[in-house]
Amino acid sequence: MSAASRMTILLTGVNGQVGFELQRSLQGLGTVVALNRHALDLDKAEQIRRAVREVKPSLIVNPAAYTAVDRAETETDAAVRANAKAPAILAEEAKRLNAALVHFSTDYVFDGTKEGAYVEDDVTNPQNVYGSSKLAGEQAIAATGCDHLIFRTSWVYGTRGKNFLNTMLRLAAERDELSVVADQHGAPTWSNTIAALTSNVLAQSVALRNDDAREWWHAHGGVYHLTSYGATTWHGFAEAIFELAGIDKKPVVKPIPASAYPTLGKRPANSRLSNDKLVAAFGVRAPDWREALRLCLAAD
Structure with missing residues (x-):
């Protein structure tokens, strides 16, 4: 695909945190056909195939997913359909159209027992149904042989939807004291950061002519970690939210172990992901998690 030819981009999950941001950040790269769950339901295989074949995209970007981690333990089939089977179908259709696929995965593919930050080639060992279904989706995409990029991220938040940031801001207005887990470590990652870096990476291929673009995908395709820099705990994240949001009467944030908040x-106790491969391959670097949080709260 060349810069001169306006490519068609099929974007799923447009009402989600990352999908909403991607709809804006992808605009300069092509004609974005943004589909919500009514138009492309990850639970309905034939609807997925029909939507892709009607749009005939050159690029599919799939942030849609089943993300209810606890509910997935009792709704296993639904999680697998959305997180494993649907990405497999998208990849199969991408392969048939000679298109490329961008998909998003999670830190929960790891068991959290490593001391340092996980790299892409570390052994996966998900500890919950959500993580298992997302890993199955990664493997299914790779098995089709389609051109693809899979971005694993962590602790996603934004001003839209259900996430830790919005929960803390709501609870701050309701309670004087909060108990928050302090022995799980990771990088809170703003949905805007994910969308911006994804679009930056994709712009590198869009600027190339057909043969060079195909070679770019062959050279760069695979799994990458994409998170904010630095790390904290959920407790540290909560305290930073209250500090940077400028809340006059901050609740007391009591640190507790994960064992005191069973789910x-x-x-995983350690959700830290190394971004070194992403930086080396594409020259893009996410901001520190505190700086991204500051920008998010200022943009609200």
């Missing part, structure tokens, strides 16, 4: 889906 159906087990979370």
